[in-house]
Amino acid sequence: MIINVISRKLFLSTAIICCFVSNNIKAQTAKNSKKISPDLFGLFFEDINYAADGGLYAELVQNRSFEYGPTERSGWNPLSYWEYACLGFSYGQLSVETNEPVHRNNPHYVVLNVEHVGHEAKYAGLSGVGMKNSGYDGMVIKAGEKYSFSMFAKLLSGKSIKMKVILESKSGALLASDSFTVDSKEWQKQTASLQPSASYDTANLIVLATTEGKLAVDEVSLFPEHTFKNRPNGLRADLAQVLADMKPKFIRFPGGCLAHGDGLNNMYRWENTIGPVEQRVQQRNIWGYHQTAGLGYFEYFQFCEDIGAKPLPVLPAGVSCQNTGGTWRIGGTGQKAIPMEEMQAYVQEVLNLVEWANGPATSVWGAKRAAAGHPEPFHLEYIGIGNEDKITPEFAERFKMIFDALKSKHPEIIIVGTVGPSPDGEDFDKGWAIANEIKIPVVDEHYYTDPKWFITHQHRYDSYKRNATQVYLGEYASWGNKLRNAIAEAAYMTALERNGDVVRMASYAPMLAKKGFTQWGTDMIFFDNASICLTPNYYVQKLFSANAGDTYVGNVVVKDDRDSALAASCVQDSKTGDVIVKVVNYDSSKTKKIVVDLSAFKNIQSNAQQIVLVGNANAENSLEKQEAISPVESTVTVGKKFNYDAPPMSLTVVRIKTRKL
Incomplete structure (x- = not known):
């Protein structure tokens, strides 16, 4: 810093x-x-600008489970950011297969066929065949700190295969190494520990088979042991700390437009982001890259708890982003709606979130939270439904279904609605009309504009009706x-504080941006x-x-x-x-x-x-x-x-x- x-x-x-x-x-x-409001100032997190993978999420390996593809970015494929590696005149083959994956949600894996291990050794006697990963613009490693390596592997040939995992500098200098053996014909998680001898900003990871044979490899991971609060599958410590230093009262996640997605199949479905990381559903990011869901709902809630912020998850309102299909403009017409015959199942998905967050460890969804290591409830108070959606009849019908179900089953939950992407206009007026009609507790206003607007509109909320729907200035x-x-x-x-009896929450957006990936x-x-x-x-x-x-x-x-x-x-x-x-x-x-x-x-x-x-x-x-x-x-x-x-x-x-x- x-x-x-x-x-x-x-x-x-x-x-x-x-x-x-x-x-x-x-x-x-x-x-x-x-x-x-005691919850006035908080944070808004969206996986935009590589804020999660390659950013706040501390994973150092890019494309760790070989799920990148050309629909996410032109030229991408399952071996993007991987390079075939052979040392000491060794040779073999590298291929991607989908026949028997670790899990159906993680279909691609690599098959490594080591045909010959040579004798002209590198790294003081090391020869073999494997693959190299360059991370997200290189891997930053620090001398003396420990890094946890893991991967899933299984034998596809008869004999056990010895493996070596290496950290090397860009020039090829050995920085750290460790060994393990793959000896099962079933998928098993292998682990190793690396402690670099020197600090380096652009290190590479090499996974190397040092004996001949054939094996399958998936979910190759490297994490610093020193994550924020030392959480496994955790967050980059320095980035998380500057957020914790803000002492936010809440954190909104996972978006933003990311929440309702680029079409129905791209919606962010919270149930797909919990459980073992190798079983989570990865998908194309609406902002043009890949999201592993390694930073999922459990990690979001855990981070909120770690820094004393209330979680504010935002779920789709049964419709996709109106800018679906590349129509990125105010009032886009690409909105798609979940078919009505599927809406009851979707409403139940929303209700399941409350049970997962707040239910006892003996409940169906509370047990899933407990299995992840958190038997106590997360004390969820807020749920957002929708994100700056176009206020269409399809939206209104589905929002009311979700709102009524939540209000009936969980009256203790404060529901946050949406009134479109602008500080005024058609969607803003229609959104507020719905809020007033069905008495939504809080609605989410968004606006991006020039500094003079903020100076000349300091009295915006002075005239808002008190003892009615409150405002969350979400972006x-x-x-x-x-x-x-x-x-x-x-x-x-200062005007938000003056109007803190009607403005319940506010959060600047976006929060994080990675250099070169914005x-x-x-x-x-x-x-x-x-x-x-x-x-x-x-x-x-x-x-x-x-x-x-x-x-x-x-x-x-x-x-x-x-x-x-x-x-x-x-x-x-x-x-x-x-x-x-x-x-x-x-x-x-x-x-x-x-x-x-x-x-x-x-x-x-x-x-x-x-x-x-x-x-x-x-x-x-x-x-x-x-x-x-x-x-x-x-x-x-x-x-x-x-x-x-x-x-x-x-x-x-x-x-x-x-x-x-």
């Missing part, structure tokens, strides 16, 4: 204000305080990763195999989610309310008693004056934490250079009333304690 500390010194003035306040300056809101961003984009989003987020230009975190770039947008999201409250307090920040470039909010966290003031100045050239009046609070502690994100409006961070923008933290002294000069293009967070430690 690239980290830079800005040496610029910023501080609060604690002078008590006795002077006359201009008539142009008045309290931000007339209301004093109100309860707001939003200001089309850019410069500081000005992030600060515009920060200004809007389908979406504006993202929160960029990464490659070795490093991570945290954008200004990430820091804004983190500063809000890690400094959230459950009560909004008005009459605290005093400012010129005619100035749309100046935004502010004040919340209190009932668990800690902390008061959190946020001040945003979107003006790129002028310092803005505000007054903070904490007289509504008792026991204000004088030492407060201050965090400031500030810089040039056009500054941005990248993988190629040291970060230009990152927050600066300090301790400041505050009083019951103080003034503050908000620097140009800045977000300031002041966290004030009301309880003595």
